[in-house]
Structures are given as C-alpha cells and as structure tokens.
Amino acid sequence: xxxxxxxxxxxxxxxAILVIFMLGGFIMLEAGSTRMKNAGHIAGKxxxxxxLSSLVFWAVGFxxxxxxxxxxxVGLTNFFYSGxxxxxxxxxxxxxxxxQMAFAGIAITIALGGFAERAKLSVYLIFTVLFSAxxxxxxxxxxxxxxWLAEHGKQDFAGSTVVHLTGAMxxxxxxxxxxxxxxxxxxxxxxxxxxGHNQVYTALGVLILWVGWFGFNAGSTLTVEDGFFGFxxxxxxxxxxxxxxxxxxxSWVVMGRSDVPTMLNGALAGLVAITASCAFVDTWAxxxxxxxxxxxxxxxxxxxxxxxxxxxIFALSVHGAAGVWGTIxxxxxATPELAAVGKPGLFYGGGFxxxxxxxLGVAVSGLYAFAVSFIILAxxxxxxxxxxxxxxxxxxxxxxxxxxxxxxxxxxxxxxxxRLSS
Amino acid sequence: MESSFNSYQSLKKWKEEQxxxxxxDTNALNEFHDVTMxxxxxxxxxxxxxxxxxxxxxxxxxxxxxxRKEQGFLSDQDHGLIFEPGDEEAxxxxxxxxxxxSRGLHEAGYPYCEGKVISSNPLWCKPLSKWKRQIQxxxxxxxxxxxxxxxxxxxxxxxxxxxxxxxxxxxxIHQNIQxxxxxxxxxxxxxxxxxxxxxxxxxxxxxxxxxxxGELDLKNAAFIPYVNAVRILAAKEGLSETSTxxxxxxxxxxxxxxxxMGKYKSNFAALLKWRLQSYRQSDTYDDTHYLQLKSLLESxxxxxxKILKDGKKLQRFVIRAIEKGEV
Numbered sequence: 001x002x003x004x005x006x007x008x009x010x011x012x013x014x015x016a017i018l019v020i021f022m023l024g025g026f027i028m029l030e031a032g033s034t035r036m037k038n039a040g041h042i043a044g045k046x047x048x049x050x051x052l053s054s055l056v057f058w059a060v061g062f063x064x065x066x067x068x069x070x071x072x073x074v075g076l077t078n079f080f081y082s083g084x085x086x087x088x089x090x091x092x093x094x095x096x097x098x099x100q101m102a103f104a105g106i107a108i109t110i111a112l113g114g115f116a117e118r119a120k121l122s123v124y125l126i127f128t129v130l131f132s133a134x135x136x137x138x139x140x141x142x143x144x145x146x147x148w149l150a151e152h153g154k155q156d157f158a159g160s161t162v163v164h165l166t167g168a169m170x171x172x173x174x175x176x177x178x179x180x181x182x183x184x185x186x187x188x189x190x191x192x193x194x195x196g197h198n199q200v201y202t203a204l205g206v207l208i209l210w211v212g213w214f215g216f217n218a219g220s221t222l223t224v225e226d227g228f229f230g231f232x233x234x235x236x237x238x239x240x241x242x243x244x245x246x247x248x249x250x251s252w253v254v255m256g257r258s259d260v261p262t263m264l265n266g267a268l269a270g271l272v273a274i275t276a277s278c279a280f281v282d283t284w285a286x287x288x289x290x291x292x293x294x295x296x297x298x299x300x301x302x303x304x305x306x307x308x309x310x311x312x313i314f315a316l317s318v319h320g321a322a323g324v325w326g327t328i329x330x331x332x333x334a335t336p337e338l339a340a341v342g343k344p345g346l347f348y349g350g351g352f353x354x355x356x357x358x359x360l361g362v363a364v365s366g367l368y369a370f371a372v373s374f375i376i377l378a379x380x381x382x383x384x385x386x387x388x389x390x391x392x393x394x395x396x397x398x399x400x401x402x403x404x405x406x407x408x409x410x411x412x413x414x415x416x417x418x419r420l421s422s
Numbered sequence: 423m424e425s426s427f428n429s430y431q432s433l434k435k436w437k438e439e440q441x442x443x444x445x446x447d448t449n450a451l452n453e454f455h456d457v458t459m460x461x462x463x464x465x466x467x468x469x470x471x472x473x474x475x476x477x478x479x480x481x482x483x484x485x486x487x488x489x490r491k492e493q494g495f496l497s498d499q500d501h502g503l504i505f506e507p508g509d510e511e512a513x514x515x516x517x518x519x520x521x522x523x524s525r526g527l528h529e530a531g532y533p534y535c536e537g538k539v540i541s542s543n544p545l546w547c548k549p550l551s552k553w554k555r556q557i558q559x560x561x562x563x564x565x566x567x568x569x570x571x572x573x574x575x576x577x578x579x580x581x582x583x584x585x586x587x588x589x590x591x592x593x594x595i596h597q598n599i600q601x602x603x604x605x606x607x608x609x610x611x612x613x614x615x616x617x618x619x620x621x622x623x624x625x626x627x628x629x630x631x632x633x634x635x636g637e638l639d640l641k642n643a644a645f646i647p648y649v650n651a652v653r654i655l656a657a658k659e660g661l662s663e664t665s666t667x668x669x670x671x672x673x674x675x676x677x678x679x680x681x682x683m684g685k686y687k688s689n690f691a692a693l694l695k696w697r698l699q700s701y702r703q704s705d706t707y708d709d710t711h712y713l714q715l716k717s718l719l720e721s722x723x724x725x726x727x728k729i730l731k732d733g734k735k736l737q738r739f740v741i742r743a744i745e746k747g748e749v
Contacts (some may be wrong), residue, residue, distance in 0.1 A: 190635035256618040256627040 007224045008091035012099050015219020018212045019102035023050055025208030026109050030116060031407075032201025033261070033313045037397025038117050039197065040407025045121065049112060049128045050105045056132035057101045064137035065100070065145040073138050075145055090223055099219065103159060106216075107136045107167045111373070113315035114171025117181050118394055121402040123380055123387045130376045131170055138372075139166045139365045153342030154361040155334060155354070157232075158220035160276030160326035161365050168320030169369035171311070177377045178387050180310030182394055191305050194312070199260055206264045210240055213271045217278045228279070235278040236271065239290030243270020243322075246294025254298070261314075265301065266294035268318045273326030277333060279340070285333035292329075293322045327362050331355030428468075430529035433461055437531060441495060448694045452491040456581060459484065462530050463582050466522040470515075478512050480505035481583035482523070485539060489577035490649065491665040494697050496707045499524065499532040500539040500574065501546070504587040508549030520547045533707050539574055550587055557591055561598050561605055569612045576653055579664045589662065596660040606658055606744050613650040616737065619643035619730045626715060626727060634712045638726070640697060641711035647733035648690050651740040655679065658744065666690055678743075686736050689729040696726075 027046045031039045053061075059080055066086075067075025078086070086093040108131050112124060140162050142149040156162055185191055196202055217236045218229040247266020251259040270290030277289055300317035311317065331354045334345040342357060344350035381387050388394070393401035397412075406412045427433040437458050444451035463482055467474065486500030487493045501523070505516045520541030528534055541547045548556060557575070560568035572595065580588050599605050617639055619627050628636050638644075649666050656669040659676065663669045667690060674683035700713050715723065 186633055188633075190633060191631055192633075193631040253622055254625075255630060256621045 004223075004225070005091060008222065009095045011224045011229065012091050012219055012222055013095045015215035016095065016099040016102045018215025018219065019099070019106060020050075022106060022209050022212030022216065023047070023109060025205045025210075025212055026106075026113070027205070028201045028208060029205030030113060030313050032198040032203075032205055033196035034117050035194070035397070036197045036408045036411055037399055037406070039399065040405065041121075041398040041402055042116065043407065044403065045112070045124050046109060049108055049124055052125065052128045053105050053108045053132040054101050056129055057104045058097075060133050061104055061137045062097055062100060064133075065140040067145075070141065070145070070147065072148065074141050096222070099222075103163055103216075104132055104136055104140075107159075107163045108132055110164060110167025110315055110319050111170035111174070113167075113313045113319075114174040114311060115178065116312040117398065118178055118388050119174070120384065120387060120389050121398075122384055123377075126380050126384075127170075127174075127373075127376060131373065135170060135369055135372050135376075136162075136166055139369060142365065143361065149357075149361045149364070150341075152357050152360070153354070154357050155280055155330040155339070155342045156276045156327055156361070157279040157341075158217045158275045160272060160323045161362055164272045164275065164319040165323035165327065165362065165366055166369040168316055168318075168323055169366050170373035171315040172309075172320065173370055173373040173377055174387075175309050175311055175316065177374070177381060180308060181312065182391060184310045185308050189308065191308075196261070202261065202264055206267055209268060210271060213240070213275075217275055221279070232278045235281065235283060235286035236274050238283055238286040239270040239274030239278070239293070240267050241270070242287045242290030243267050243273070243294035243297070246270075246291040247298055250295050250298045262298055262301075265297045265314050265318050269293035269297035269322035272319055272322040273329060275323075276326040277330040280330050280334040280338045282333070282335055282338075285329075289326065289329045289333065293325055296321050296325055324362050324366070328355065328358045331358040427461055427465060430462065430465060430526045433458065433465065434530045446695060446698050448492065448698065451495070451698070452488075452493055455488060455493050455497065458530065459488070459527065459532070460581055462526040463523060466519060466526045469522055469526075470519060472515055472518070474515060474519075475512070478505060478507070478515070479584055480516065481580045481585065481587040482541065483578045483580045483588055485574050485578045486535070489579045489664050491579075491668075492645075492649075492694065494710045495701045496705060496710050497532060498535050498707055499527045500535050500537075501527075501541050501581075502539070502575075502578065503541045503547040504550050504553050504584075504591070505548075506550050508551050513549065517542065517544065517547055537574075545571075550590075553587075553591055554594060557594050558598075561595065564605070564608050566612050569608050573609060573613060573650070573653065576657060577664050592662070595657065599657060599660075603744075606654060609654050609657060610741060610744050613654070614737070614741075616647045616734060617642040620727055624727065626723065626730075628715060629712070634709075636716070637712040637714050639711060640693065640700075640713045644693050644726075644730055644733060645697075647737055648686070648693070651733075651736045652690075654740055654744065667694075682736065682739050686732055689732050692725065692729060 023046055027043045030046070031042045034042060062081050063077055063079040064074035067077035069076040081097055083094045089096060108128055111131055112128070115124065141147045143154055143156050143162050144150065181194060183192060184194055213236055214233050218233040221229040221232060244263050244267035247269070248258050248263040251257065251262040270293045273289050273293035274286055278286070281289065297317045300321035301314055304311050304316055309316070330345055332345045332347050334342065334350065334354060335348050336344040343354040346352060346355050377387060389398065389401050399406045427436070441454065444454055481504045482501065483489070483504070484501045487497055488500060503516050503520050505512055524534065524540045524542045534540065539546055560572050576592070576595070578588050619638060621627050626638060628638050652666050652669050655673055656663065659673065661669055661672050663672055667687065670683045670687040670690065673679040674687065696713060697710065700717065701710060718726065
C-alpha cells in the first residue's frame with residue numbers, strides 16, 4: 001500500500017479524534033456558561049446526542065452527503081455504510097467516514113446549544129435525529145458533496161457555513177420557538193445577567209475547542225501532501241489569537257472593562273470565521289479575518305439581546321455571525337495561488353464574482369437550515385405539547401427534572417443525603 | 423411634634439406625607455430626616471419595658487449619608503450608641519434600646535443596613551471606655567475591615583444626647599494621625615476603588631444588565647469618590663464637620679485647598695441636586711442610587727461627565743496630598 005495513502009489516513013484519523021474531542025470543549029463551554037443545576041444534563045446530553053447523531057450519520061447522513069445518483073438535495077447511495085473503500089479517495093474511506101461523522105456531530109452540538117437550560121430531553125432526541133438526517137446533510141451535500149453550490153465554486157474549506165452556520169441557524173429557530181429562560185428579561189425589555197457558574201470551565205472549553213480546531217481545519221486538507229496542513233493550522237491559530245485580542249479591545253473601549261466571556265467569544269469567533277478561509281488566504285488576511293470576527297461577535301451578542309432573543313451560550317453570535325463573516329471573507333481575501341476551489345477574491349482582482357458566490361451560498365444554506373429546523377421544531381411542539389420543561393422544572397433545574405440526579409449533588413441535595421454522599 | 427406619635431406606623435405615614443415638601447433642598451430634607459429619626463428614638467425609649475436610669479449618660483449618633491446630611495428621599499440606617507457608665511445593667515439596656523431603635527427605623531421606612539452598622543450590633547453600641555479602646559484597636563490593626571470602620575465612624579454625628587462623646591472619640595483619631603500620618607495612607611489605600619463611568623472615548627458607561635440597564639450608578643461612580651476623598655482631607659486637617667459640602671467649604675478657606683475645593687464643591691452640590699430630581703415615587707432604596715440618562719439634556723450630560731472625571735482628579739489630588747505631602 002502506498003505510503004501517502006497510509007499517512008493521509010493517519011493524519012485524518014488524528015484530525016477526527018481531535019474533532020471528536022471538541023465535544024469535551026463544548027461540554028465545558030456550555031456547562032461553564034450556564035447554571036449548576038443544569039450542568040449534569042448539559043454534559044450528559046452532549047455525549048448522548050453525539051452517539052445518536054453518529055448512528056443517523058451511518059444510516060443516512062453519509063449517503064445523503066457523498067452518495068451518488070444525487071438529486072437536487074442529496075445523494076442516494078452508501079446508506080448504512082459498510083466500510084467499503086470508495087473510488088477516488090486518497091485515504092482510507094472508513095477514516096474519511098469517521099472524520100465526516102465527527103463534523104456532523106459538531107454541527108448538531110452547536111445547534112443544541114441554543115436549547116440550553118429549558119428544552120425537554122425528548123426535544124433533544126427528536127431534533128438530533130431529524131437535523132442529522134435532513135438538515136445538515138443537505139447543506140453539506142450542496143457544498144462538499146458535489147452539489148450545486150460546489151459547482152458554483154463556493155469556498156468553505158472546513159465548514160464555516162456547512163457546520164457552524166447550519167448549526168447556528170437551527171439554534172436560532174430553537175431560541176425563537178423556546179422563548180427566553182425565566183428571569184432573562186424584565187418587563188421593560190431590559191436584560192438580566194444569568195451568570196454562568198464557572199468561568200474557568202468556559203475558558204478551558206475554549207482552549208479544548210481551539211486545539212480541536214487543528215483537527216477541524218488542518219485535518220480538512222485530507223492529505224499530508226506538501227505539508228500544506230501546517231499552513232492551514234498557522235492561519236487557524238492566527239485568527240483565533242486576533243479574535244481574542246479584538247474582542248478584549250472592543251469590550252474595554254465600549255464597556256470600559258475587559259470582559260472575560262467576551263474575550264472567549266472573540267477567540268471562538270476567530271476560529272469559526274477562519275474555518276471557511278483557512279486554506280485560501282494569506283497569513284495577514286487570517287489576522288484581519290479573526291480580528292473582524294472578534295469585533296463582530298461583541299456587537300452580535302448585543303444585537304440578539306436587544307431583540308429579546310435569549311442565547312445562553314452565544315451560539316448565534318459565535319457560530320452564526322462569525323460563520324457568515326468567515327464564509328464571505330474568502331470573497332475578499334482568497335488569493336489566486338491558494339484558491340484551489342472557486343476564484344480569487346475582490347482584493348486580488350477576482351472582482352465581485354466569488355463574493356457573489358459566497359453571499360449566495362450563505363443566504364441559501366442559512367435560509368434552508370433555519371426554515372427546515374423551524375418546521376421540525378414547530379411540529380415537535382405540537383406533537384410533544386410544547387418544547388419546554390414546565391416552569392417548576394426549569395426552576396428546579398434539568399439535572400433533576402430530566403434525569404433525576406444532580407451534576408453537583410452536594411450543593412443541591414437535602415442535608416441528609418449531603419451527609420451520606422460527601 | 424415628637425410626642426404626638428405613639429407608633430412607628432403613624433410616624434411613617436406622617437413622614438410620607440411630609441417628605442414630598444422637600445423636592446430639591448438637600449439641607450431641609452436632611453433636617454426633616456433628623457426630626458423623623460429623633461421621633462423614632464423617642465418612641466423606642468417609651469416602648470422599652472425597662473427604665474433608663476437618670477444617672478446614665480449617652481449619645482445616639484448616625485453615620486453614613488445621614489451622618490453627612492446627604493440622605494435622599496430614601497435612605498438606609500447607620501447608627502450607633504455610646505454610653506456611661508459601662509456596667510452590665512446599662513449595657514443590657516442600651517443594647518435593647520438599640521434593637522428597638524433599629525426596628526423602629528425599619529418600620530418608619532429606613533431599611534436595615536446591610537453592613538449591620540446599627541445600634542443593636544454590639545460593635546456599634548458600647549460604653550465610652552470600650553469605644554475608646556475599640557477606636558485605638560482599629561487604628562492599630564489597620565486591616566481593611568477596621569480602617570473601613572474608621573471611615574464609617576468618621577462621618578458620625580450626634581442626634582440625641584451628649585455631643586462631646588463623639589468629639590472625644592474623634593479627637594483620639596486626630597491625635598493618632600498627628601503622631602502617625604501612616605493612618606491616612608491606609609485610609610486612602612482602602613478607599614481608592616472607583617467604579618468606572620467614563621469610557622476611553624468619553625462615553626458614559628451605564629449599567630449593562632438588569633433593572634437599571636442604561637442608567638448610571640450615581641452612588642458608586644460619582645458620590646463615593648467625592649465623599650471618600652474629602653473625608654480623608656477632613657481627617658488630615660482634623661475637621662469636625664461631617665457633611666461633604668461643609669467639609670469642602672472649610673477646606674476651601676485653607677490656602678492649600680482653596681483652588682481645588684473651589685473647583686469641586688459645585689460638582690458635589692450638582693450631584694445632590696440630581697439625585698433628588700431623579701427620584702420617582704415608586705423607587706426602592708436601591709433605585710435611588712441610579713440616574714436615568716434619558717431625562718438629561720445634552721448640556722447636563724456633559725456636566726455629569728465633567729463631574730465624573732473630576733472625581734478622579736480629586737482623588738489624584740488627595741493621593742498627592744497624602745502620599746507625597748505636597749500640600
């Protein structure tokens with residue numbers, strides 16, 4: 001067997017492991033940004049929904065995205081994928097499958113972030129199945145599976161649109177239908193701070209995601225050829241750094257204080273934004289893209305809050321707003337040497353053509369993800385008699401209401417139990 | 423007037439009817455508060471089952487905004503008791519009296535003090551001899567907590583009883599400062615934190631979240647810097663005045679402070695005025711610390727900004743005065 005084939009397989013397998021480990025980052029990020037009474041639920045459901053989405057991806061997701069005999073929406077072969085080698089791959093097809101499965105897992109995890117602290121467990125279950133079957137695969141097929149956007153030359157190297165925007169639009173549909181958490185907004189429209197219970201968890205979550213992103217972006221080269229993955233990793237790190245710096249600066253300038261959650265959002269926004277463009281732009285452009293994302297995420301958070309949309313872990317801003325910007329950024333910054341897909345950007349003499357393609361891709365993908373997610377959730381609301389836990393359950397916390405045990409038992413349990421369990 | 427009330431409730435009712443007569447005069451409003459609080463004291467003394475021995479002497483004093491004659495329409499309670507002699511019987515009586523006064527003030531519409539600076543707290547209710555020892559111990563310990571207590575105590579003013587008790591205790595502090603100016607440095611170090619209120623581009627920084635979103639935290643961003651800075655100068659110069667305006671007036675007559683106090687005295691008067699103007703009938707005690715910017719004219723906003731920035735400048739001036747002895 002050819003050495004390159006083996007090395008490619010090994011590299012992408014490492015990427016897959018890193019991407020799956022990003023779930024650890026999401027657990028820390030999401031649990032840290034929310035209250036103690038929901039921590040066990042958040043950690044547990046993240047693992048559970050990844051397991052569930054993996055099964056759906058194996059059954060239909062992979063076939064819908066990459067199968068042949070495709071119609072406008074999806075491909076129609078390779079369901080219940082057997083592990084057989086597929087034609088035209090420079091690496092083990094099973095490794096490619098695992099890598100792609102990990103991406104689908106990240107997309108659903110982002111989407112479910114918008115459900116935090118108030119949705120019923122059954123809603124998580126139903127939405128995970130349907131999102132993984134008919135929302136994510138369609139957008140992924142259009143852009144990565146040889147669909148119509150791929151034919152247009154849409155640039156989305158590792159998934160600013162496919163993974164992040166799709167997840168964020170589903171989260172938006174969910175936050176709109178679920179309505180704000182109890183106590184988030186006052187009658188006069190002003191917002192309250194529902195503090196996350198552990199900023200150290202949140203920061204550690206961001207770090208795990210940051211490291212995982214090297215698998216996400218650099219792994220998306222799918223090959224070790226020319227060591228190009230190193231360049232992709234370099235751009236990725238620069239954008240994350242610029243995002244963190246920009247967000248801290250804008251927080252200090254506007255609010256007069258260096259807000260830690262804002263800075264953390266900035267780092268993530270830089271990562272989300274560079275995801276589309278990491279292979280297509282120069283290093284200086286990666287810094288600019290990350291920096292703009294860091295500023296954008298700050299204003300995006302304020303924008304949603306003003307509209308009384310309660311986004312507990314900032315999924316809409318970090319993955320949505322930054323995902324849009326990242327995708328469009330290649331329309332400006334893609335260089336002729338690096339634009340392996342599509343055309344160079346506006347700043348490199350490519351004119352408005354690539355920018356137009358990027359806009360179209362973002363708009364159609366975003367709209368599709370939002371509309372279908374909205375329909376799924378609206379239907380689920382009917383069938384399940386509401387998406388939310390009861391007021392009483394929300395106040396007691398989802399750890400107890402949905403699972404009957406606590407993430408932090410010593411804090412919440414009755415004195416007697418406390419004595420026995422500590 | 424005082425004797426005409428036989429319950430805290432009737433006093434509260436009277437207070438609520440009368441207080442609206444002082445819409446923009448801080449001095450008159452504070453005299454009114456004094457009258458009300460003295461009436462509480464009278465009722466409390468009458469309510470107690472045990473009698474006060476005629477030979478016992480005492481001073482009931484207020485601190486905080488009341489001590490400084492800077493109360494708004496709503497104000498919490500900060501007060502203490504000094505008495506003689508220090509025997510057990512008297513001690514038991516005055517602690518009970520303190521308890522009754524605190525309850526009475528609460529019922530008359532002065533919420534309890536979060537920091538427990540009230541006469542029912544043994545820390546603030548002591549015979550004179552123990553008070554002297556306590557003040558000495560606070561000065562000697564110099565911890566954040568004890569220096570904060572000194573800050574609080576320094577604004578004390580007698581409402582009922584012997585004024586000389588407070589004068590005597592304050593003169594202990596002055597003598598100590600003369601001997602050991604380091605105490606002023608400690609007082610400065612423990613009161614330097616100012617809530618940021620003007621951003622790098624000169625924008626007013628308001629509350630980001632909660633019920634007071636978009637409003638300015640007048641208490642922490644504006645009042646406290648002035649009050650603390652002026653108190654430290656007052657302690658340095660051994661002034662007996664307790665109100666910030668009076669202290670500034672006295673300092674202004676001294677050559678080394680003439681210029682600065684001339685600049686800042688009107689700022690503080692403006693702050694007092696704004697607080698009264700921004701009061702709404704529905705306000706809680708917490709609400710009265712915030713200023714709605716929407717109701718301000720452009721010129722008023724600019725004035726406010728200047729006052730906030732000046733608070734910082736005044737603090738720097740005091741730091742120089744204390745640390746480098748430039749004044």
